[in-house]
Amino acid sequence: KQEVTQIPAALSVPEGENLVLNCSFTDSAIYNLQWFRQDPGKGLTSLLLIQSSQREQTSGRLNASLDKSSGRSTLYIAASQPGDSATYLCAACCNAGNMLTFGGGTRLMVKP
Amino acid sequence: DVKVTQSSRYLVKRTGEKVFLECVQDMDHENMFWYRQDPGLGLRLIYFSYDVKMKEKGDIPEGYSVSREKKERFSLILESASTNQTSMYLCASTSGDDTGELFFGEGSRLTVL
Numbered sequence: 001k002q003e004v005t006q007i008p009a010a011l012s013v014p015e016g017e018n019l020v021l022n023c024s025f026t027d028s029a030i031y032n033l034q035w036f037r038q039d040p041g042k043g044l045t046s047l048l049l050i051q052s053s054q055r056e057q058t059s060g061r062l063n064a065s066l067d068k069s070s071g072r073s074t075l076y077i078a079a080s081q082p083g084d085s086a087t088y089l090c091a092a093c094c095n096a097g098n099m100l101t102f103g104g105g106t107r108l109m110v111k112p
Numbered sequence: 113d114v115k116v117t118q119s120s121r122y123l124v125k126r127t128g129e130k131v132f133l134e135c136v137q138d139m140d141h142e143n144m145f146w147y148r149q150d151p152g153l154g155l156r157l158i159y160f161s162y163d164v165k166m167k168e169k170g171d172i173p174e175g176y177s178v179s180r181e182k183k184e185r186f187s188l189i190l191e192s193a194s195t196n197q198t199s200m201y202l203c204a205s206t207s208g209d210d211t212g213e214l215f216f217g218e219g220s221r222l223t224v225l
Contacts (some may be wrong), residue, residue, distance in 0.1 A: 026224075032212050043202055089155075093212050096197060102155045112175040 002027045004092050006103035011111045013080055014111050021075040023090035028068045031093040034100070035064050035075050038087045047088075048075070080110045115139070118203050118217035125224050131190040133220050135203030143206045144186035145170075145214075146178065148199040155202065161186055193224045 003026045013019055023033070032051045036044040048057045049066040050073065056065040064077040073090055087107045092098040119134035145160040147170075157170030159178040167178050175197060179187045185207075190197055203217040216218065 034212075036216075041200075041221065043118075043219040044204075046213055046215060049213045079169060091214070098159075098204070099157070104154050 001100040002030075002092055004090060004101050005050065006088075006090060008106060010107040010109075011100045012109045012111060015080060017080050017110075018076070018078050019080055019108075021077070021088050021090075021108070023073040023075070023092075023103055025071045025073075025092040025101070027092075028071050029069065030052070033064075033066050033073050034091050035062075035073075038089060038105070039078050040086075044089065065068040065088065068095060077108075080108075082110050082112050086110050116203055116205055116215050116217040118201075118220045120220050121218060123220060123222045125193050125222065127194060127224060129193050129224075131193050131222065131224075133188040133201055133203075134221070135186045135188070135205075135217055136184050137205040137215070138184065139205060139207070139215065141205040141215075142182065142183070143209050144180065144185065145204040145206075146176075146188045147202045147204065148172070149202055149219075150199050155194075158188065172193075190222075193222075195224050198222060198224045 005024045034049045035047045038044045040055040050057050061078040066073045087105045089105040091102045093100050117170050125131050128189045143162050146158045147155045149155050156172050157177050159170050161167045161180040191194045201220045204214050206214045
């Protein structure tokens, strides 16, 4: 059974720092890996989706990489801003039924 | 823009009441999902549906049922609400193709007293 782990569970950084959020998964036979953002009391917003054949995806200040062989994905946030404060979740998709396994999330706080 | 809409953001119900949570998507997606999210437990899949009138149990289906009479609408039903069903409920949908990108609604915060 797939297990997805996100470390650290919480992170606090000063504004302007570049930072990396980590996601690891136990079964490398994934379909894709998706990163989400969740603000308190809200639903999840899709940030980036990396297909199994891809190594990375970029959107603005966000860059997500995927290394299936090592079972790892990272989300890089450049020049962090207070508005980036949220919980970030990764999810690995292992079969054609689109059943995702979620990590526990990393709660990010960017201090002004 | 893709959109998944959950009918109620906040609900307060009493133990034993029947509760309906509605979810509508406008993307013509085949697959729809209901999750619940609790502190320390993360997201857990309750039920999913890959077609009209089709449903499959997720990891925690006990105490819940679902209905999918139309492609765009997926309902979660709590036949007799209990206090341990107090939670954030999240609906999601995805197309049936290989991209698999999942889109979520805003969530429904249910409190059962």
